[in-house]
Structures are given as C-alpha cells and as structure tokens.
Amino acid sequence: MLIRLIMRNLAPHKVPLTLIIVLQFLSTLGTLYLPTINADIIDDGVVKGNTALIFQLGGWMLAITAGQIVCAVGATYLSAHLAMKVGRQMRRDLFTRVESFSAQEVGVFGAPSLINRTTNDVQQVQMLTLMGFTMMVTAPIMCVGGIVLALKQDVPLSGLLVVILPVLILAIWLIVRKLVPLFRLVQKQLDRINAVLREQIMGISVIRAFVRRDFEMERFGQANGDLTWTQLRTGRLLALMFPTIFVVVNVTSVGVLWFGGQRIDSGAMQIGALTAYLSYIMQILMSVMMAMFMFMMIPRAAVCAERIQTVLDTDSSVADSPGALALRELDGALEFSDVGFTYPGAEAPVVSGLSFTAKPGTTTAVIGSTGSGKSTLLNLIPRLLDRSAGSISVGGHDSHTVTLETLRSAIGLVPQRAYLFSGTIAGNLRFGRPDATDEQLWRALEIAQAADFVRLMPAGLDAPVGQGGTNLSGGQRQRLCIARAVVSEPSIYLFDDSFSALDFTTDAKLRAALKPVTRHATVLVVAQRVNTIMHADHILVLDEGRLVGQGTHDELMAGCGTYQEIVTSQLTDDDGVRAV
Known part of the structure; x- marks a missing residue:
C-alpha cells in the first residue's frame, strides 16, 4: 500500500x-x-x-x-x-x-x-x-x-x-x-x-x-x-x-x-x-x-x-447518482413520502414514516422533544444525510435525481450550531453568493437584525471574525448565519433552532422582516419554543422519530395530545393560548 x-x-x-x-x-x-x-x-x-x-x-x-x-x-x-x-x-x-x-x-x-x-x-x-x-x-x-x-x-x-x-x-x-x-x-x-x-x-x-x-x-x-x-x-x-x-x-x-x-x-x-x-x-x-x-x-x-x-478509499455515503441532472435552479416545492433514516449499525431508525408536503410561500414548523429527530429531518433535505427509506422530492424532482450542487444551491441552511469562518463579516456573508454586492449584504444584515452591531464595529463589513466566530456573542453569530442564508436568496430556507439565542423582541422583528423575503420560498423552522411557531402555516409534531401530528396550531390543539403537552408545559392562559 x-x-x-x-x-x-x-x-x-x-x-x-x-x-x-x-x-x-x-x-x-x-x-x-x-x-x-x-x-x-x-x-x-x-x-x-x-x-x-x-x-x-x-x-x-x-x-x-x-x-x-x-x-x-x-x-x-x-x-x-x-x-x-x-x-x-x-x-x-x-x-x-x-x-x-x-x-x-x-x-x-x-x-x-x-x-x-x-x-x-x-x-x-x-x-x-x-x-x-x-x-x-x-x-x-x-x-x-x-x-x-x-x-x-x-x-x-x-x-x-x-x-x-x-x-x-x-x-x-x-x-x-x-x-x-x-x-x-x-x-x-x-x-x-x-x-x-x-x-x-x-x-x-x-x-x-x-x-x-x-x-x-x-x-x-x-x-x-x-x-x-x-x-x-x-x-x-x-x-x-x-x-x-x-x-x-x-x-x-x-x-x-x-x-x-x-x-x-x-x-x-x-x-x-x-x-x-x-x-x-x-x-x-x-x-x-x-x-x-x-x-x-x-x-x-x-x-x-x-x-x-x-x-x-472511503466513498461518501452521499454522492451524485449516475445520470443526476445539473439544473439551473429548483423551486421550493418539498414532499416527503414515508421517509426513514437509520445510522449504520443502529438498532432502531432515528426517524421513520415521515410524510408531508411543504409548498412555496408557506412556513412549516417542526417541533418535538429533544432527540425526536427534528435536526435529522432537516439534514435529509440537502442530503447532509441520505435517507434509508422512502423518497424526498424537491422542486418536483427526486432529490437523488439531481446533482448535489443543484440541490444544495436551492437551499439556505442556518444550522443549530451557528458557525462562522475566520476572515471578515463580508467574507462570511458571501459564502453562498460570492458576487453579492455590499448593498445586498447590508440588506441581509437589516433583515437579520444584525446591521446595528455591525455598524458599531470600526471596520464594518470588513470587521474580523475569529475561527468559529469566537469573538462574537451567540446571538450575533446566529443573526450573521441567518443573514448569510438570506444573501444567497434560496428557494428553501431551513432554520434549525436558529432563533434560540435571540430575545423575544429581536425574534419578533426578525420574523417580520423575513416574511417579505421568503414569500416565494419554502420555509422550514425547527423550534423549541411554541410561541415562535404558533402562526406557521403547517406544524409537524415529532415524537421518537415518528410524525404523530401535523396541521395548524388550532388543529393540533384540538387533536394532538403530544402537541397539547408541549404547549401546556410552555404557555399559560396569559399568553392567549387555551391550555388543555
């Protein structure tokens, strides 16, 4: 050898x-x-x-x-x-x-x-x-x-x-x-x-x-x-x-x-x-x-x-399929059909039997207890992990029939752990779109509620960023990661518990600013807090890797016990939500 x-x-x-x-x-x-x-x-x-x-x-x-x-x-x-x-x-x-x-x-x-x-x-x-x-x-x-x-x-x-x-x-x-x-x-x-x-x-x-x-x-x-x-x-x-x-x-x-x-x-x-x-x-x-x-x-x-x-000699478990199509763009139509994922050697699947549809212009929220498979669900969409069963359709194409570059170019992911690369703020924001102008960067920062603290930095967009963003607070890193996704203008936005480090006021302003930008895109949001997803068009409730309920907030409050338990544990009558 x-x-x-x-x-x-x-x-x-x-x-x-x-x-x-x-x-x-x-x-x-x-x-x-x-x-x-x-x-x-x-x-x-x-x-x-x-x-x-x-x-x-x-x-x-x-x-x-x-x-x-x-x-x-x-x-x-x-x-x-x-x-x-x-x-x-x-x-x-x-x-x-x-x-x-x-x-x-x-x-x-x-x-x-x-x-x-x-x-x-x-x-x-x-x-x-x-x-x-x-x-x-x-x-x-x-x-x-x-x-x-x-x-x-x-x-x-x-x-x-x-x-x-x-x-x-x-x-x-x-x-x-x-x-x-x-x-x-x-x-x-x-x-x-x-x-x-x-x-x-x-x-x-x-x-x-x-x-x-x-x-x-x-x-x-x-x-x-x-x-x-x-x-x-x-x-x-x-x-x-x-x-x-x-x-x-x-x-x-x-x-x-x-x-x-x-x-x-x-x-x-x-x-x-x-x-x-x-x-x-x-x-x-x-x-x-x-x-x-x-x-x-x-x-x-x-x-x-x-x-x-x-x-x-080790081949990636996620690779382009033979004959995969290299398309210019994909729209945000997303469909899961009986999708499951099992880690090699694991006794039980992490997620199984997932079936739902998310359309452009809508927001789909995913909620569930810790370890229920929320992040795994999101990672299956850009094929960071490859499904073990079922099929995933993006823009009317099976995700395996298009190239990884085509698929991932249509997706803007904000990961659970906000990670920035060493360099400058501008360099990090241009990560998914190298040709973005300064005006587009500032617009994305305004939407992500990050423009104010960036303006306070002496170098502005050229302010240095330590490896992993260690010279920034958790909330600042999250907002910059959100701005990075906004700059690329994807067809699908994936937010993996990306608002956890934000206070309620900043959270509300950010979501309001995102609505006009994402009105033609498909948005999936993983969240722990019920009040951040109550007004989503569609809510998915996961429990131990299985989809135990889906619908609007009112529909789930009426017919999903797991969702009712989550709501009851977080919200009171003072929040304007009927506790069950």
Missing part, C-alpha cells in the same frame, strides 16, 4: 524522477570509482615513483569529484522539490476526499484523526519519499558496485562479506520487525491525544465552570503518558540498532586489516589494493546502513500510508 500510494503520486512527475535517478546513478559511480584510482596512485605511482601518473590520476580524481558534487547537489535539490510536490498532492487528495464526506463518514474517522492523517501521516510518507530518492537509489548501486569492485581487488578477502552481511541484515530485521506494531500504536495514540486536546480546548469554559481542571489534566496526562511510553519503547529499539551496526562495521574493519595485512606480507596483495578494498567494504556496509535506515522509516510510513489510503 505504501509503494502504491507513493507511485500514484509520482506518476505525473516521470521526467524529474528519471533525472533524479540518473544523477544519483552518476554520483554513486563516481564514489565507487575513486578508491580504484587511489589504489592505482599508491601502487603504480607512489611505490614506483611515477610522478606523471600521480598527477594524471589525481586530475581524474578532481574531475570525478567535481562531477560527483554537481550530480549530488542536483539530485538532492530535485528530490526535495519532488517530495514536497508529492506531499502537496496527498494533502490535496485527502482534503478533497474529506470534503465529500457526509457527517456519517466524519463521525466514523473522527475530526482529530482526519486532521492527523492530513498533517503528520502525510509528513511521514513525504519524508520517506525524500529519503528514498537520496538513499534507496544510491544504496543498491553502491552495494552491488562495491561487491564487484571488492572482488576485483581481492577475491579471497571478500569471504568476510559472506559472514558479515547476513549477520548485519538478520540483526536489523529482528529489530525492525518489532518496530512495526509500535509505530502503528504511536499513530493511534497521536489520534487519541489530538482528540483529547481538541475537546479540552473547545470545552475550556465548561471545564472551568465545573471546576474539572484537575480531572481533565489527569485525562490528558493518561493519553500523554501512553504515547510517551510507546515512544520510549520505540526509542530503545532504535537506540539498539545503531550500536549493532557500528559493532559490525568496526569488527569488519579490524578483520579486513588483519587478514589484508597477512596477504600483503605474503605478497598476494598490494598496499593500494588493501586501501581500496577497505574503502569498498565501508561503502558496502554504508549502503546496508542506508538501507536499514530506510527500513526504520518504512514501518512508520507504511502505517501512515495505510491510514491515508483508508481515507482515500
């Missing part, structure tokens, strides 16, 4: 990849040839007093070294450039894939894990790619070339390689074998620590309000301690690897000098040949060390590649 992921991202860069391999090949050949020239200088030049040969061979050494430097620098530069491109491509692919996920897939992976896969995991694979260009190309050439040239210098002395190389490879393989599960565990624990940290940062006010700082510190300490312990075990294994390698290298050097000295004494070998042979032995062992260094990186990168590929 690791090789497949890297090669897929390298495919568009065949020319620079080929050039890198050629430059690395030439650089390694220069490294291999230098000890042979040095041996000739010693044996044929120094020993025999041939000064001309010394200068001639020395000039060749300088020329080869200069060429080797140029090739090595060029290969390293191109390798770094290409590795960064590979990382960029992987991050882009991950972001594109995650952007297509529905809430269901995001819930399966978890936001902290997806962030970790896009940053840390990609970095590990990217680093392996970079080191692979510089080491994995050089190591095989140096190892094979070194063995050939060592045999050329002295065959009997090369018997040391038959003993040394298997011992070195076996020792390192045993260590690497234990590293793989530890690297996999490290990545999971990184996900865990990111999840805890993200949760604590987002819930810092709750932690302080309930004086749970010590408890949360202990929880973070547990996750941090687990990660530290695993990394210590990994570090011990890595620390064991390098002494093992150096012991083998030093023992080999001693063996070469010992047996080589005996062969020189017997006249079977020259001093220059021994010098070159020792260089080749070091080059062979260095190539093995480079390969082993790569093998240290490969297990962790392989785990990261597996996690990245899992995301890339």
Whole structure:
C-alpha cells in the first residue's frame, strides 16, 4: 500500500524522477570509482615513483569529484522539490476526499484523526519519499558496485562479506520487525491525544465552570503518558540498532586489516589494493546502513500510508447518482413520502414514516422533544444525510435525481450550531453568493437584525471574525448565519433552532422582516419554543422519530395530545393560548 500510494503520486512527475535517478546513478559511480584510482596512485605511482601518473590520476580524481558534487547537489535539490510536490498532492487528495464526506463518514474517522492523517501521516510518507530518492537509489548501486569492485581487488578477502552481511541484515530485521506494531500504536495514540486536546480546548469554559481542571489534566496526562511510553519503547529499539551496526562495521574493519595485512606480507596483495578494498567494504556496509535506515522509516510510513489510503478509499455515503441532472435552479416545492433514516449499525431508525408536503410561500414548523429527530429531518433535505427509506422530492424532482450542487444551491441552511469562518463579516456573508454586492449584504444584515452591531464595529463589513466566530456573542453569530442564508436568496430556507439565542423582541422583528423575503420560498423552522411557531402555516409534531401530528396550531390543539403537552408545559392562559 505504501509503494502504491507513493507511485500514484509520482506518476505525473516521470521526467524529474528519471533525472533524479540518473544523477544519483552518476554520483554513486563516481564514489565507487575513486578508491580504484587511489589504489592505482599508491601502487603504480607512489611505490614506483611515477610522478606523471600521480598527477594524471589525481586530475581524474578532481574531475570525478567535481562531477560527483554537481550530480549530488542536483539530485538532492530535485528530490526535495519532488517530495514536497508529492506531499502537496496527498494533502490535496485527502482534503478533497474529506470534503465529500457526509457527517456519517466524519463521525466514523473522527475530526482529530482526519486532521492527523492530513498533517503528520502525510509528513511521514513525504519524508520517506525524500529519503528514498537520496538513499534507496544510491544504496543498491553502491552495494552491488562495491561487491564487484571488492572482488576485483581481492577475491579471497571478500569471504568476510559472506559472514558479515547476513549477520548485519538478520540483526536489523529482528529489530525492525518489532518496530512495526509500535509505530502503528504511536499513530493511534497521536489520534487519541489530538482528540483529547481538541475537546479540552473547545470545552475550556465548561471545564472551568465545573471546576474539572484537575480531572481533565489527569485525562490528558493518561493519553500523554501512553504515547510517551510507546515512544520510549520505540526509542530503545532504535537506540539498539545503531550500536549493532557500528559493532559490525568496526569488527569488519579490524578483520579486513588483519587478514589484508597477512596477504600483503605474503605478497598476494598490494598496499593500494588493501586501501581500496577497505574503502569498498565501508561503502558496502554504508549502503546496508542506508538501507536499514530506510527500513526504520518504512514501518512508520507504511502505517501512515495505510491510514491515508483508508481515507482515500472511503466513498461518501452521499454522492451524485449516475445520470443526476445539473439544473439551473429548483423551486421550493418539498414532499416527503414515508421517509426513514437509520445510522449504520443502529438498532432502531432515528426517524421513520415521515410524510408531508411543504409548498412555496408557506412556513412549516417542526417541533418535538429533544432527540425526536427534528435536526435529522432537516439534514435529509440537502442530503447532509441520505435517507434509508422512502423518497424526498424537491422542486418536483427526486432529490437523488439531481446533482448535489443543484440541490444544495436551492437551499439556505442556518444550522443549530451557528458557525462562522475566520476572515471578515463580508467574507462570511458571501459564502453562498460570492458576487453579492455590499448593498445586498447590508440588506441581509437589516433583515437579520444584525446591521446595528455591525455598524458599531470600526471596520464594518470588513470587521474580523475569529475561527468559529469566537469573538462574537451567540446571538450575533446566529443573526450573521441567518443573514448569510438570506444573501444567497434560496428557494428553501431551513432554520434549525436558529432563533434560540435571540430575545423575544429581536425574534419578533426578525420574523417580520423575513416574511417579505421568503414569500416565494419554502420555509422550514425547527423550534423549541411554541410561541415562535404558533402562526406557521403547517406544524409537524415529532415524537421518537415518528410524525404523530401535523396541521395548524388550532388543529393540533384540538387533536394532538403530544402537541397539547408541549404547549401546556410552555404557555399559560396569559399568553392567549387555551391550555388543555
């Protein structure tokens, strides 16, 4: 999987990849040839007093070294450039894939894990790619070339390689074998620590309000301690690897000098040949060390590649159907026919048997107890979740027969949790309509009862907005989210409990201002407060995921027990409503 992921991202860069391999090949050949020239200088030049040969061979050494430097620098530069491109491509692919996920897939992976896969995991694979260009190309050439040239210098002395190389490879393989599960565990624990940290940062006010700082510190300490312990075990294994390698290298050097000295004494070998042979032995062992260094990186990168590929191989449960129509616009006619939704693996459906019609120019309210499926109903319309049963018709088309872009362009959603993006107020309002003018933005702000506080800001429309709108109050965020929906002028407005942070006066003004804007649109409002939906054209009453009543306020007061209970719990005779 690791090789497949890297090669897929390298495919568009065949020319620079080929050039890198050629430059690395030439650089390694220069490294291999230098000890042979040095041996000739010693044996044929120094020993025999041939000064001309010394200068001639020395000039060749300088020329080869200069060429080797140029090739090595060029290969390293191109390798770094290409590795960064590979990382960029992987991050882009991950972001594109995650952007297509529905809430269901995001819930399966978890936001902290997806962030970790896009940053840390990609970095590990990217680093392996970079080191692979510089080491994995050089190591095989140096190892094979070194063995050939060592045999050329002295065959009997090369018997040391038959003993040394298997011992070195076996020792390192045993260590690497234990590293793989530890690297996999490290990545999971990184996900865990990111999840805890993200949760604590987002819930810092709750932690302080309930004086749970010590408890949360202990929880973070547990996750941090687990990660530290695993990394210590990994570090011990890595620390064991390098002494093992150096012991083998030093023992080999001693063996070469010992047996080589005996062969020189017997006249079977020259001093220059021994010098070159020792260089080749070091080059062979260095190539093995480079390969082993790569093998240290490969297990962790392989785990990261597996996690990245899992995301890339996951298809969104919400996608365009084959042959889906890309229409210019949809009107707001909405019809649910026996619609149900069940989360994968759940024992019971969240909602079931939902059937109703909402027409343009009307307001449909949805009310029910907590957990009755109100938000789920709204999320099924723009296909943020995909229905498990039944059919949903929008503008006379089944929602599955039109593209997601067509469907969602016709809908203005104000979510239950008012969320704004970092940037400016104008940038957030233009989120659904980039070409909106300042006049249209101010008009939307007037309707949403947000113009007054925006005017008080020194920068007005260009006032900065923190990530998530953290520099604004809850009521200000809600009004800006409502204005964002108004700017896009959709055919269907979905308000998911979007007035909960507003006082009654602001709520009444906002609803009055919305009426002219939405007179040709279909409006669905999820609400907890009865007095905000009493005058809706149609009210849907949900209880445990089922539609237990629908009609006007008066009709439901006359014939729906669940609605009567909700009204009785919230309103009194002083509110002008007949309590039952």
